[in-house]
Amino acid sequence: MYNVLEKLRTSSRLDAEDERIKNEGLVVILKELHDRLDRLVFEAYGWPADLTDEEVVARLVTLNQKRAEEEKKGTIRWLRPSYQISRARKPAEQQREMELVASAAKAQKPRFPTDEVARTAAVMSALAAAQSAVDAATVASTFQQGRRIEAQVKATLTSLARMGYASTRDGILFGLRRAA
Numbered sequence: 001m002y003n004v005l006e007k008l009r010t011s012s013r014l015d016a017e018d019e020r021i022k023n024e025g026l027v028v029i030l031k032e033l034h035d036r037l038d039r040l041v042f043e044a045y046g047w048p049a050d051l052t053d054e055e056v057v058a059r060l061v062t063l064n065q066k067r068a069e070e071e072k073k074g075t076i077r078w079l080r081p082s083y084q085i086s087r088a089r090k091p092a093e094q095q096r097e098m099e100l101v102a103s104a105a106k107a108q109k110p111r112f113p114t115d116e117v118a119r120t121a122a123v124m125s126a127l128a129a130a131q132s133a134v135d136a137a138t139v140a141s142t143f144q145q146g147r148r149i150e151a152q153v154k155a156t157l158t159s160l161a162r163m164g165y166a167s168t169r170d171g172i173l174f175g176l177r178r179a180a
Helices: 002-045 053-072 081-088 092-108 116-129 136-140 146-162
Strands: none
Touching: 116 136, 116 146, 136 146
């Protein structure tokens, strides 16, 4: 009986040891695959192989920002065009057309001036061009900066109303005061 129990204990320890070796072996294989993948990615990006994790993250953030800027301008870098374009339902011709429309629209919109006097003149000009009373968001959309300048446009519209150059009933919609 003692021999049977000893064999079971020994067998259990060996099974556990075999399992440990197997598990550690898989970790080694997984590590080798990760290292290989890292080398291939570094090679694809043209990066040195000795980058720290922080440097990799910094480079990826920078690359992401560049791609986002390109996409805002209408340039999309398709990795698999035949698959991605059909999935996005944007044929190459439509993408090129979108690029042209975006660049033409941007070229037509003036930049919002940084000088207070020029800023006031620009807002008054936008009010004069409007067919009816407009809000700050509508005026801001006539400039390249768009929504980013909405608060500044609102402040200018409010000042113009206080000085009597613009009229408003609710403080939201403004119109250029016309001479009677």
